[in-house]
Each structure stands twice: as C-alpha cells, then as structure tokens.
Amino acid sequence: MTQDDPKTLVSTDWLGAHLKDPDLRLLDGTWFMPDDDRDAKAAYESAHIPGARFFDIDDISDHRSDLPHMVPPVEKFMSRLRAMGVGDGHQVVVYDQQGVMSAPRVWWLFRLMGQENIAVLDGGLPKWMAEDRAIEDLPPVVRDRHMTVRRQNQMVKDVTQVSSASKLGDYEILDARSTGRFRGEAPEPREGLRSGHIPGSKSIPYTELLTGNGTMKSPDDLRAVFAAAKVDMSMPVITSCGSGITAAIINLALERVGKTDHALYDGSWTEWGAYPTVPVATGDT
Numbered sequence: 001m002t003q004d005d006p007k008t009l010v011s012t013d014w015l016g017a018h019l020k021d022p023d024l025r026l027l028d029g030t031w032f033m034p035d036d037d038r039d040a041k042a043a044y045e046s047a048h049i050p051g052a053r054f055f056d057i058d059d060i061s062d063h064r065s066d067l068p069h070m071v072p073p074v075e076k077f078m079s080r081l082r083a084m085g086v087g088d089g090h091q092v093v094v095y096d097q098q099g100v101m102s103a104p105r106v107w108w109l110f111r112l113m114g115q116e117n118i119a120v121l122d123g124g125l126p127k128w129m130a131e132d133r134a135i136e137d138l139p140p141v142v143r144d145r146h147m148t149v150r151r152q153n154q155m156v157k158d159v160t161q162v163s164s165a166s167k168l169g170d171y172e173i174l175d176a177r178s179t180g181r182f183r184g185e186a187p188e189p190r191e192g193l194r195s196g197h198i199p200g201s202k203s204i205p206y207t208e209l210l211t212g213n214g215t216m217k218s219p220d221d222l223r224a225v226f227a228a229a230k231v232d233m234s235m236p237v238i239t240s241c242g243s244g245i246t247a248a249i250i251n252l253a254l255e256r257v258g259k260t261d262h263a264l265y266d267g268s269w270t271e272w273g274a275y276p277t278v279p280v281a282t283g284d285t
Helices: 012-018 040-046 074-083 103-112 124-130 159-168 179-183 219-228 247-256 268-272
Strands: 024-028 091-095 118-121 172-175 237-240 262-265
Touching: 012 124, 091 103, 091 124, 103 118, 103 247, 118 124, 159 172, 159 237, 159 268, 219 247, 237 247, 237 268, 247 262
Parallel strands: 024 091, 091 118, 172 237, 237 262
Antiparallel strands: none
C-alpha cells in the first residue's frame, strides 16, 4: 500500500480520486534504454492516462552537451513546460510506461528547478492499466501557464565534484546500475565505455528499491536496502547510473525515507566511463 505523498509518490487510487482536479497536471515521462527499439512518444500517443502530456526527456535537455539528456538550461525548461500548460500552482504527477523507471528522473528535474508539488505515480501505466482504469489516445487541451524556476544547484553534481567526492570520501556515492555492470563483469550498453564503477561508490541496483509488481518498496523496506548496502545515512549522497535516469530512483527512495541531502551525478557512467583522467574500480570495492 503506497503512503501517498504529493511531493514524492502517489498511488493509482490517489490519482483516480484526483484525476479531474482543475490544477492537476499529468505527465508521461517514459524513456527507453538505448538498446530498446520502442518509441516512447508513439506509445504515449496510442495510449495514455486521460489528460496526460508527453514529457520528452531527450528533448527537454541541454543539446549543447555531447552527453545524453543532460539538465536543460532554465529558460528551455520554463518555455517547454509553459507550452505544455504546466506551471505555478499545479500539482504534477509523472508516470512512465514501465512502472517506476524514468518518471523519477522527471520528478528530480522538477525538484532541481525548485518545483516541489510533483509526485511519481507508483506502478506507473502498467499498474493503472492492470486495474482497468481509463486510458485515451487524444491530445490534451493545453493552455499556457507561467512557471517560476529557482534552480537548486546543490541537487546536481558534475564530474569534477564527483571526482573530489570519490577521493575525499565525504559523500556516499550510490550506483543504480546492475551488479554486473558495477563490478565490471557485464558490458555497458553504450559502446566505448570502460567497465566498472566510481572508486568508493556502493552498488544499489534500482531494481532492489522496487517490488516484484513494479511499485516502490515501503519506506521501512527501503531503509533495509540502504542498511544492507552499508550506506552511512548521516553523510550526504550522490547518485549515479548509466546516464542519469535510474539514479533518480535512488533520489526518490532517499526522499521517501526522509533524507533530503542528496544530489544526482548528471553525466553518470556515460561521462565517467569515457573520461580518460578519472579512475575506474572493478569488483565490489
């Protein structure tokens, strides 16, 4: 049973009760891995929760960077969301078509931009559809809405900052990739990257934060996952993954257990694994 919180995570029951609220804005934040041949926007257009807009993670990003879906400039974020009719005074709920996978990245991006009234739909579209709730294929009616952005710079880290944290050990660095990728035993889905992990980081595969039915574990169970990985919860946290998408699942989980001093390494392994001057560790250390 989801403990509903409009600032972190809400259940399908909560969304069903609030779906027609005038100030609710619903976003489909689906993003698929590079080796997945599905088209997220086409899937949205064929079936989405009524009123949902499509939040294109790759489009609403910094196209000046060679790295994928990096944080967009504030002005771009504001203009894209305004055109989607999402702005001040709205309660936003974001979901994805896989359960809880890419929606937390959109949640984190809103939080980075100072927007706190946003929650992830627990279980996403699969749970919604499994419960025979309404879906549609109609485009939403959109009216411009101004959004005020106050960027929270402490919530995002770059390679220099993460390299410093790795050397000094003054942050817990948590890696959301699979155990095999963390240890350097499984290949990276992006060509040309070294295998392994950031020295001093700890492995928290994002799948360990989810239940078997694709919902997020309870706060108590999340605490148990962090404890099992020997995460020192008194220290600030930096999360990482392949390209900054599933890392945000850890950020959401941390917020769910009441820990607020966390940031996300935006370049993640796509940057670190290709960066020639930073070290790579393998195995469990």
